[in-house]
Amino acid sequence: MHKKIMLLGSGELGKEFVIAAKRLGYYVIAVDSYDNAPAQQVADTREVINMLDGDALDAIVAKHNPDFVVPEIEAIRTERFYSYESQGITVVPSAKAANFTMNRKAIRDLAAKELKLRTAKFEYATTLEAFSNAVHRIGIPCVVKPLMSSSGKGQSVVRSESEIEKAWKYAIEGSRGDVLEVIIEEFIPFDSEITLLTITQKNGETLFCPPIGHRQERGDYQESWMPHPMKEEDILEAQRMAAEVTKALGGQGIWGVEFFLTKNGVYFSELSPRPHDTGMVTLAPALPLNEFELHLRAILGLPIPELKLQHTAASAVVLASEEGTPKVQGVQKALQKNNVDVKEVVDRAKEAASCISVH
Numbered sequence: 001m002h003k004k005i006m007l008l009g010s011g012e013l014g015k016e017f018v019i020a021a022k023r024l025g026y027y028v029i030a031v032d033s034y035d036n037a038p039a040q041q042v043a044d045t046r047e048v049i050n051m052l053d054g055d056a057l058d059a060i061v062a063k064h065n066p067d068f069v070v071p072e073i074e075a076i077r078t079e080r081f082y083s084y085e086s087q088g089i090t091v092v093p094s095a096k097a098a099n100f101t102m103n104r105k106a107i108r109d110l111a112a113k114e115l116k117l118r119t120a121k122f123e124y125a126t127t128l129e130a131f132s133n134a135v136h137r138i139g140i141p142c143v144v145k146p147l148m149s150s151s152g153k154g155q156s157v158v159r160s161e162s163e164i165e166k167a168w169k170y171a172i173e174g175s176r177g178d179v180l181e182v183i184i185e186e187f188i189p190f191d192s193e194i195t196l197l198t199i200t201q202k203n204g205e206t207l208f209c210p211p212i213g214h215r216q217e218r219g220d221y222q223e224s225w226m227p228h229p230m231k232e233e234d235i236l237e238a239q240r241m242a243a244e245v246t247k248a249l250g251g252q253g254i255w256g257v258e259f260f261l262t263k264n265g266v267y268f269s270e271l272s273p274r275p276h277d278t279g280m281v282t283l284a285p286a287l288p289l290n291e292f293e294l295h296l297r298a299i300l301g302l303p304i305p306e307l308k309l310q311h312t313a314a315s316a317v318v319l320a321s322e323e324g325t326p327k328v329q330g331v332q333k334a335l336q337k338n339n340v341d342v343k344e345v346v347d348r349a350k351e352a353a354s355c356i357s358v359h
Contacts, residue, residue: 006066009073010039016292051076074102075176093251097273104147117268121186134184141187146175190260195278198242198255214278223316224278226286237266254295284313
C-alpha cells in the first residue's frame with residue numbers, strides 16, 4: 001500500500017485515477033507538460049516536463065523510482081518504457097502496449113494484418129499528394145485521423161473532392177507528438193459505435209463491462225450510455241476481438257476497445273490502454289466500481305468484483321466553445337432532477353468540460 005505510481009499525463013481522466021489511488025493509500029507523482037494540471041491538484045507531488053524529451057523523462061523516473069508508470073496521454077517518448085521494464089518498473093499495461101497504442105499505425109497493423117480482425121479498409125500518408133491518392137483509392141466518403149492524437153483532435157470525414165486539402169491540414173494540425181502522418185479509413189455505414197471496457201489481469205481471466213454506446217461530433221465525445229443494446233452474437237464477437245488484441249499487447253489494466261456496429265456485424269475500430277472518455281458513464285455509477293477503480297485494481301493485482309450492471313446510466317459533456325476560464329451554470333436546476341449528478345472534470349481551458357451523469 002506504500003508503493004509509488006507515476007502518472008504520465010495529468011488530465012481530467014488522470015485526476016479520477018489519482019483519486020482512486022489515493023483512496024487506497026498509494027503515493028502518486030503526477031507529471032504533465034504544464035503546471036496545475038487536474039491530476040496534479042490531487043496527487044502527492046507533481047513534475048512539469050516535456051514528455052517527448054526522452055532524457056527529461058528518464059531523469060524524472062530515476063528521481064522518483066516509481067513502482068508503476070501509468071501513461072494517460074499519447075505524447076510520450078514511449079520507447080523508453082522498455083528500459084523501465086528492464087529495471088523492474090511495471091509499465092501499464094506494458095511497454096509493448098503503450099508503444100503500439102500510442103500510434104494508430106502500429107495498432108491497426110496489429111489488428112488487421114497480424115490478428116486478422118475485421119476492420120475498415122485503410123491506408124497511410126505523409127504528404128498531401130500521397131494523401132489525395134489514398135483518398136481516391138479508399139473512396140469518398142472516408143475518415144481521416146492523425147496517427148497520433150487524442151480526444152478526436154484532427155479527425156474529420158471527407159465527403160467531397162473539395163474537402164481533401166482541408167482534411168489533410170486539419171489532421172496535421174491535430175497531430176500530437178512528432179508523428180506527422182495520417183490514416184485514411186473506409187467510411188463504414190454503422191448503426192452505432194460502442195466502447196467495450198476490457199480488463200486484463202495478471203492472474204485472472206479477461207473481464208468485460210457491459211457495452212457502452214456513445215456519440216461523437218467532429219471527433220469529440222458528446223455523450224455515452226450503458227448498456228448499449230446489442231445482439232448476443234455481436235457482443236460475443238466484440239469480446240473475442242477485444243480479448244485477442246489485448247492479449248497480443250500484454251499487461252494488466254483497463255482498455256477502451258471501440259467497435260462499429262453494422263447490419264453485417266462488428267468492426268474493430270481502435271483502442272486505448274487506459275480509462276476511456278466514454279467510460280465516464282461508470283461514474284454514475286452503473287457498476288460496483290468505476291473504470292478508474294477497475295484500472296487501479298487490475299494494475300495492482302487486487303480482486304475485482306463481478307461486473308454486474310446495477311442500473312442503466314448515461315453521461316454527457318458540456319464542451320467549451322473557446323479558450324478562457326470556464327463557467328458552469330445551471331447546476332442547481334440540474335440537481336433538482338431525480339438521480340442526476342454533476343461532476344466537474346475541467347482540463348485545459350479550451351477542452352473544459354463538465355460531466356453530467358444520470359442513472
